[in-house]
Every structure is written in C-alpha cells, then in structure tokens.
Amino acid sequence: MKIYNQLSEFKKLNNAVVTIGTFDGVHYGHQKIIKRLCELAKSTGGESVILTFFPHPRMIIDPENQDLKMINTIKEKAEILANLGVDHLIITPFTRDFSNLDATDYIKNILIDTIGTKQIIVGYDHRFGKDRKGGMNELQQFSKVYGYEIEEIPEQDINDVAVSSTKIRKALLDGDVSLAAKYLGYHFSISGPVIKGDKIGRTIGFPTANIFVEETYKIIPSDGIYAVTVEMGFESGDGSLEFKPTTHNSQLTTYQGMAYIGQRPTINGMTRNIEVNIFDFNREIYGQTIKMNFLKFLRHDVKFTGLEALTEQLHQDKRDTLAFFASNPA
Structure with a gap:
C-alpha cells in the first residue's frame, strides 16, 4: 500500500x-x-x-x-x-x-x-x-x-451489530477489551519503545518492559492487569511510501505475557505506567519497539499492604493468565 x-x-x-x-x-x-x-x-x-x-x-x-x-x-x-x-x-x-x-x-x-x-x-x-x-x-x-x-x-x-467507534472507546475505558475486540474484529493494541523503569519488578521476580506511548491522542484502557500477547522484531521503516502488510514480516516473534496499566499505588507511584511481564523471556530490549495485543481484562488495580502481598497477587495473576491462554489457544 x-x-x-x-x-x-x-x-x-x-x-x-x-x-x-x-x-x-x-x-x-x-x-x-x-x-x-x-x-x-x-x-x-x-x-x-x-x-x-x-x-x-x-x-x-x-x-x-x-x-x-x-x-x-x-x-x-x-x-x-x-x-x-x-x-x-x-x-x-x-x-x-x-x-x-x-x-x-x-x-x-x-x-x-x-x-x-x-x-x-x-x-x-x-x-x-x-x-x-x-x-x-x-x-x-x-x-x-x-x-x-x-x-x-x-x-x-x-451497523448489523451496532458497531461504532464511540462504543469501542467506552469499552476500552471500562477495561472491557474482549468486547472491544468483538466490535473491532481484532485485538486492541498498544505499541511503543521500551524505556527504563525503576526495576522494582525484577526484585520481586516479575521484571517488566515499560512502554512509552508517544502519541498523546492514543486511547489507553482502564487501569488493571490484562492477559496480552507481545510482538517484537519490527523492521525499522526505510522512509519509503510503501507499507507492506505485517504478514510479510517473517522476523516477527510473539510471546505471552501479562500487562499492567496504573500508577502503582502499592509503592505510591506518581505517574501512570504501561508495562508488561513477558513470559519465558529474559533479554534486554531497551529502545526496541514492541506491540501489546490486549486479550482479556483480569482485575482492577489495587493498593496492597506491601511488596510481599503484591508479589503473592502477581503469582496468582500469572496463573490466571496462563489458564486463559491454555483455554484459548491461538
């Protein structure tokens, strides 16, 4: 195109x-x-x-x-x-x-x-x-x-299913990414370069890739935990006027993971973060662009009593995410 x-x-x-x-x-x-x-x-x-x-x-x-x-x-x-x-x-x-x-x-x-x-x-x-x-x-x-x-x-x-962009935006702001996907015909996604965070996730066994969304007009779903797939290996643009379909990119690799959107209230965070714990992955990818596809909302953001309680919940979140993927194979 x-x-x-x-x-x-x-x-x-x-x-x-x-x-x-x-x-x-x-x-x-x-x-x-x-x-x-x-x-x-x-x-x-x-x-x-x-x-x-x-x-x-x-x-x-x-x-x-x-x-x-x-x-x-x-x-x-x-x-x-x-x-x-x-x-x-x-x-x-x-x-x-x-x-x-x-x-x-x-x-x-x-x-x-x-x-x-x-x-x-x-x-x-x-x-x-x-x-x-x-x-x-x-x-x-x-x-x-x-x-x-x-x-x-x-x-x-x-409008045979009463689809509208307004309804999709509302679903996303409610965290209902499953309903949004039903209207869209594909999974809502967020893309951006991976930036450095404060690395607290590493200390509790859940390292995350923090994503910077450059486009301020891009809608961000409700705060919470989501089951996602993560794509990486995008080719950098060569400045041409051609845009090839993604099916032509044989280097694209997809992983499972769980994403977090929120201000990290347990550690009194001040900014809204978008980050993802990528399963079975341990490479450094700072500066690389990744894409997160939102498959299912798991739970709302919660302030825990401390890192120990948060860690316990994250283990449960991971079990819930893996259970979702097991019952919804690609």
Missing part, C-alpha cells in the same frame, strides 16, 4: 475507486466498506484509494475538548488498511482551511482533479465539506457532470 501525507503527493489515477472517512478503529462496519472498495476496484481494473484525515476533524473544530482519544494511531490505521488490501492511503492534514472547503470544491478539486475518481463508495449518511453540508444529494448531482458512479453501503449492512 502506498501512503501519501499530502494530497499534492498523489499522482492522479485513471480509474480510482475511492472511499472517504476517519475510520478510527477500522472496525467491522468500516471493514465492510473497505472490503467492497477493494472488490470493486479489482472487478473494474481500478485502484482502491482511501482518503482519511489527521488530526481527527473534531480535534481541530473543537480544540478545547481534550477528552477525545483515538483507537488507532495513524501508523496502526495504515497497518490495518494495508492488511485489508488497500492500494493507496491519502492522509490529508485536517486544518481550519480544509474544513471550510465547500462541497462543490471538495468534489471537483479533490475527488476529480486530484485523485481521478471514477467510483465512490460511502457509508450511509456520509457528510463532507464546510459544516458537513455535502452528502449523497451533492455526490449524485455532480456524478453526471464529472462522470463517476456512487455506491452507498446501507445502514443495516454497516
């Missing part, structure tokens, strides 16, 4: 099959649109194009609201879309000026003159342009002028 960080980087296609949206989470509903996009492109000899936006439009239109967090970082979204078979991903910087582009200019300047759109796939009630005034009426009106076709995915086809 080729990635473009500006519309100006994109070279106009002869037969672009296009869909538009933020696609946060790339959940089941989104995947139905994208699957149809790729099918149509293949059947017509065209190329599939997704036009998405970063930052999320709500972050620009309502900058005072700091509560909105994203299910995916932009890199995670690109990885998922690559695995779904998309040919081109255009990541358009969403600005005030862009938000003021009226529907007519949006269609002509972007969809037609820049991308070369021949077919458009949209979800029901898709809105675009200044004040979100553009919709199916405008797309249909100009389809005869510019010679493109439109296909709208019906509401019942997208």
Whole structure:
C-alpha cells in the first residue's frame, strides 16, 4: 500500500475507486466498506484509494475538548488498511482551511482533479465539506457532470451489530477489551519503545518492559492487569511510501505475557505506567519497539499492604493468565 501525507503527493489515477472517512478503529462496519472498495476496484481494473484525515476533524473544530482519544494511531490505521488490501492511503492534514472547503470544491478539486475518481463508495449518511453540508444529494448531482458512479453501503449492512467507534472507546475505558475486540474484529493494541523503569519488578521476580506511548491522542484502557500477547522484531521503516502488510514480516516473534496499566499505588507511584511481564523471556530490549495485543481484562488495580502481598497477587495473576491462554489457544 502506498501512503501519501499530502494530497499534492498523489499522482492522479485513471480509474480510482475511492472511499472517504476517519475510520478510527477500522472496525467491522468500516471493514465492510473497505472490503467492497477493494472488490470493486479489482472487478473494474481500478485502484482502491482511501482518503482519511489527521488530526481527527473534531480535534481541530473543537480544540478545547481534550477528552477525545483515538483507537488507532495513524501508523496502526495504515497497518490495518494495508492488511485489508488497500492500494493507496491519502492522509490529508485536517486544518481550519480544509474544513471550510465547500462541497462543490471538495468534489471537483479533490475527488476529480486530484485523485481521478471514477467510483465512490460511502457509508450511509456520509457528510463532507464546510459544516458537513455535502452528502449523497451533492455526490449524485455532480456524478453526471464529472462522470463517476456512487455506491452507498446501507445502514443495516454497516451497523448489523451496532458497531461504532464511540462504543469501542467506552469499552476500552471500562477495561472491557474482549468486547472491544468483538466490535473491532481484532485485538486492541498498544505499541511503543521500551524505556527504563525503576526495576522494582525484577526484585520481586516479575521484571517488566515499560512502554512509552508517544502519541498523546492514543486511547489507553482502564487501569488493571490484562492477559496480552507481545510482538517484537519490527523492521525499522526505510522512509519509503510503501507499507507492506505485517504478514510479510517473517522476523516477527510473539510471546505471552501479562500487562499492567496504573500508577502503582502499592509503592505510591506518581505517574501512570504501561508495562508488561513477558513470559519465558529474559533479554534486554531497551529502545526496541514492541506491540501489546490486549486479550482479556483480569482485575482492577489495587493498593496492597506491601511488596510481599503484591508479589503473592502477581503469582496468582500469572496463573490466571496462563489458564486463559491454555483455554484459548491461538
């Protein structure tokens, strides 16, 4: 999949099959649109194009609201879309000026003159342009002028399980990663470089890798202990515009583990940590990027009377995690 960080980087296609949206989470509903996009492109000899936006439009239109967090970082979204078979991903910087582009200019300047759109796939009630005034009426009106076709995915086809990014965010903030996975069609994950901690875990037999999440807009699940799988061995990017599906990376290694999110109240911690005890693993991996896939919530964060009580509970947490993996083999 080729990635473009500006519309100006994109070279106009002869037969672009296009869909538009933020696609946060790339959940089941989104995947139905994208699957149809790729099918149509293949059947017509065209190329599939997704036009998405970063930052999320709500972050620009309502900058005072700091509560909105994203299910995916932009890199995670690109990885998922690559695995779904998309040919081109255009990541358009969403600005005030862009938000003021009226529907007519949006269609002509972007969809037609820049991308070369021949077919458009949209979800029901898709809105675009200044004040979100553009919709199916405008797309249909100009389809005869510019010679493109439109296909709208019906509401019942997208929301057959009432999926929405809002519901997924709520599930994650409640710690219900199992429900989030049901909506997403994959396990929610967090990625980041491993940084040095205070190494208290080593002293009690549970060394952890502390993960630094650089993207402040990334949603973090509720505090607690989780059963996770840990992937490492990511290739460093070479700066190209290509994003290969992860299935092409034969060096990826996966481990089981248990993750902790919280402020470590037993030792009067002051910052919120994200760390993972990786089972059957004893290498130093500072600076390496790892990915944690959240499979199951085990328990809430608790303040114990001391390290001895905490250690006893961690042994139980590990037994619970191993029991989960034993009953849920990959």
